Amino acid sequence: MEHEGAPVPDAASANARNQSPALMESDMLAQPSAASIPLNSTEPSLHGSYEDSHYDDHRPNKKARHDSSENAPDNDSSLDPKKIGFMDLPLEIRQQIYLDALKITGNIDFFDGTGFPHSSGFLRVNKAVCREARIVLYGENRFLFDINYSKVGEYWEEDWKEAGYRFVRKFLIDIGPINTSLIKNLGICFRDSSRSGEPRLDVEQRRFERNSDLLWILEHLRRHGRIQKLKLQFSGNRVFKSRDSEEVFLDALATIKTDHLAFGHAHTEGVESAANLNSLRHRLPIKKEDKLKESMVRPRAL
Secondary structure: OOOOOOOOOOHHHHHOOOOOOOHHHHOOOOOOOOOOOOOOOOOOOOOOOOOOOOOOOOOOOHHHHHHHHOOOOOOOHHHOOOOOOHHHOOHHHHHHHHHHHHOOOOEEEOOOOEOOOOOHHHHHOOHHHHHHHHHHHHHOOEEEEOOEEEEEOOOOOOOOEEEEOHHHHHHHHHHHHHHHHHOOEEEEEEEOOOOOOOOOOOOOOOOHHHOHHHHHHHHHHHHHOOEEEEEEEEEOOOOOOOOHHHHHHHHHHHOOOEEEEEEOOOOOOOOOOHHHHHHHHOOOOHHHHHHHHHHHEOOOOO
């Protein structure tokens, strides 16, 4: 079962990626999770029911815990009528606290593991806080889905493999479809795998349009995304023409919907200079950009 309301990994766990192979299995979100991807897995199931919150779903003896806490208050203020609990504060004040604690400057960046909020544990306080805070955590921050060239593997394995887009894929599985739908501002960078990271693959197999994790991410965003701003960066090692694999990739990408679509350097949100656009445009011809805009951008309401 995939769990909703899971927090974004904090900065400490994100920066530890390059140091601990166990991160992929046990601590991607700095919390216990039933959703876990083996490093050699390419087809995790998307089927099953999704709970509205992760708050107690992943704990042992769930039924006993649920029964004992069914009538428990969302805060402790009712234990002492003279005390004011967090949920007794006006909604406007709580929202400002969420913004101060969870909104960052810049990107939540999967390329180098920077920008992950330190206060994402806020979502574990209780269900009510989780439902309110996750709107800020996922909706007010900008996410950058990018390849990660760090090598990961089990400690007994001699040859570790490049993480690639697996961190992004695991993140989306762990937070679940509801939280995925709360992500509003997104940049995606398409890069080929490195030769040193995937030495057993030939040049053609390292192309990003053949990356199974990346194709899974696009399908997940098609099914569950409610993106408002999307910026795409094509950084492969060859020009997109009309090869079969490229057409399949573009067809998958075209099914994602957004209110605003831009092309350029995905780590920046603003308008690109002509020089920056020209440096990337040779990877994706302008005609294909126009075709993607026609398919991906939602019509404006009259």
